Amino acid sequence: MKLYTTPVSPNCRKAEATIDHLNLEVEIISKGLTNGDLETPEYLQINPNGAVPALEDGELKLWESNAIVQYLADQANAEAFFPRDLKKRTNIVRWQFWGCLHFNRAVGTIVWETVAKPLLQLGAPVQAVIDGALDNFHRYAQVLEQQLDHTRFIAGDSPTLADFSVGDHSALVLLEQSQVPLHKYPNIKSWYHRLEAVPAWEKTRPSW
Ligand SMILES: N[C@@H](CCC(=O)N[C@@H](CS)C(=O)NCC(=O)O)C(=O)O
Structure with a gap:
């Protein structure tokens, strides 16, 4: 899996902390917020909103930080952190x-x-x-x-x-x-x- 993030962003911290908390193997790719990184055609294929965070897992391109952290938690079967009950x-x-x-x-x-x-x-x-x-x-x-x-x-x-x-x-x-x-x-x-x-x-x- 790959996570696209930027420094100081609360939405990105949420995803990065979830990865660390659950000991998941995810490649972290840092993007600039104001230097055009998020507006390239390549990046817009991953997140058409031109925002971070975004997660890639094979064919899946996932944006919206709350959806991303739910997906990560379920990958890790994190029962206490995001119960299935x-x-x-x-x-x-x-x-x-x-x-x-x-x-x-x-x-x-x-x-x-x-x-x-x-x-x-x-x-x-x-x-x-x-x-x-x-x-x-x-x-x-x-x-x-x-x-x-x-x-x-x-x-x-x-x-x-x-x-x-x-x-x-x-x-x-x-x-x-x-x-x-x-x-x-x-x-x-x-x-x-x-x-x-x-x-x-x-x-x-x-x-x-
Ligand atoms: N609702 C989105 C918000 C994403 C968002 O706005 N991210 C900010 C960084 S915290 C961003 O990429 N801003 C760049 C822009 O909107 O141009 C989420 O939860 O992922």
């Missing part, structure tokens, strides 16, 4: 959808403005965009905060795909300049730190 699995998938559509979208917008844009020299943060995303962040953070009242990770006391998916922005969020108001959500803050201490997650921490 329908109720347990659906719970995890539910959090992945929720992250993608709600929580991570809010978090991603905030850290894009406050961290990624300055880092990539793509212009100054736009406060109105940050404020709009903060409204959504508060709405959905309450849900996660409550979920983490009694468990160390989202779906229980050990990490699952739910944590790798919902927590994929951890490194950016935990930077002081991120402006993500974690002081109001102590469970989420502790959970982000707990996730950062999972060996596979630690190993894939971006270097700035």
Whole structure:
């Protein structure tokens, strides 16, 4: 298998950490985000969206990071990480959808403005965009905060795909300049730190 990634991308970290966590043999191919690498005809054959991550396994060309990590977990028969039991699995998938559509979208917008844009020299943060995303962040953070009242990770006391998916922005969020108001959500803050201490997650921490 081959995984196409780029440094500092939360979606790519999620896939790389899953590979490491499950001890899978996958060739990692690094692509530039802004140098045209993702727009070549060859790469668009792999991911017509011109985005990373993308996975190749023989004839299969798979894009969308949550689909990729589910595929990887099933390759590894990772019962604790992505159970085949329908109720347990659906719970995890539910959090992945929720992250993608709600929580991570809010978090991603905030850290894009406050961290990624300055880092990539793509212009100054736009406060109105940050404020709009903060409204959504508060709405959905309450849900996660409550979920983490009694468990160390989202779906229980050990990490699952739910944590790798919902927590994929951890490194950016935990930077002081991120402006993500974690002081109001102590469970989420502790959970982000707990996730950062999972060996596979630690190993894939971006270097700035
Ligand atoms: N929903 C997609 C998002 C993929 C995505 O937007 N990746 C970013 C890097 S985090 C990217 O490749 N951006 C380049 C671009 O959109 O031009 C996923 O989960 O894989």
